[in-house]
Amino acid sequence: MGAYYSYGERPKSYVNTALVIINIVVFIVLEIIGSTQDVQFMIEHGASFAPAILMGGREYLRLLYSVFLHFGPSHLISNMIGLFFIGDNLERAMGHIRYLIFYLLCGIGASVFSFAGHALLDPYTVSAGASGAICGVVGGLLWVVIANRGRLEEMTTGRVGFLIFYLIYSGLRSTGVDNIAHISGAVLGFVLARILYDPSAGLIRTRAAGEGRKNMAPTIGGVCLYIAALCIIVKIVQLIMII
Numbered sequence: 001m002g003a004y005y006s007y008g009e010r011p012k013s014y015v016n017t018a019l020v021i022i023n024i025v026v027f028i029v030l031e032i033i034g035s036t037q038d039v040q041f042m043i044e045h046g047a048s049f050a051p052a053i054l055m056g057g058r059e060y061l062r063l064l065y066s067v068f069l070h071f072g073p074s075h076l077i078s079n080m081i082g083l084f085f086i087g088d089n090l091e092r093a094m095g096h097i098r099y100l101i102f103y104l105l106c107g108i109g110a111s112v113f114s115f116a117g118h119a120l121l122d123p124y125t126v127s128a129g130a131s132g133a134i135c136g137v138v139g140g141l142l143w144v145v146i147a148n149r150g151r152l153e154e155m156t157t158g159r160v161g162f163l164i165f166y167l168i169y170s171g172l173r174s175t176g177v178d179n180i181a182h183i184s185g186a187v188l189g190f191v192l193a194r195i196l197y198d199p200s201a202g203l204i205r206t207r208a209a210g211e212g213r214k215n216m217a218p219t220i221g222g223v224c225l226y227i228a229a230l231c232i233i234v235k236i237v238q239l240i241m242i243i
Contacts, residue, residue: 109226110181138189142193
């Protein structure tokens with residue numbers, strides 16, 4: 001038995017659609033005033049760049065801004081197609097607000113790990129894109145499908161597991177791909193879904209719906225620990241680079 005709906009149709013995934021639109025609008029605006037394939041231009045407009053985060057103004061907001069930036073139309077299109085067709089499933093399972101929080105935390109988390117890896121290995125790497133957050137969505141879907149005994153709508157454990165494998169494998173086989181963001185995003189998405197997913201808060205009735213509403217205290221505590229851990233990682237990298 002899969003998920004089913006009270007009124008015979010799937011609830012609308014407003015947040016996921018809004019995220020896709022925001023990414024597209026940001027891309028169009030940047031293309032109007034410059035070029036998203038100009039690395040220096042992208043640094044000036046919020047791409048993740050370790051020297052800017054580590055020194056000077058300590059521009060930590062780049063870890064968020066970079067999630068909504070893309071290098072050229074093909075980068076944008078491939079990411080938005082993936083988000084559009086995958087994110088709606090997770091939004092229906094988690095609910096609008098939880099999904100928005102989940103997506104942003106996945107994106108920031110993947111940015112932090114990408115920043116840390118590049119700061120230590122190649123500080124002058126410039127990184128941007130929603131792929132870390134999208135891999136987080138896939139990782140989150142894996143946990144939600146597992147929690148629903150192997151099926152959520154048309155998603156199964158095997159399909160989601162294969163999708164994760166394909167995303168990571170294709171990234172490793174390609175050049176110019178931020179594999180640190182992809183891998184960390186998938187892992188963080190799985191972890192965050194365990195923290196944030198509450199079947200009773202979703203927009204659909206699922207196999208796990210009979211488990212009752214989760215206590216909010218562990219959820220809030222888990223999110224706070226997650227954010228604290230990301231802050232600690234950034235500070236540790238700063239200390240290492242200073243030394």
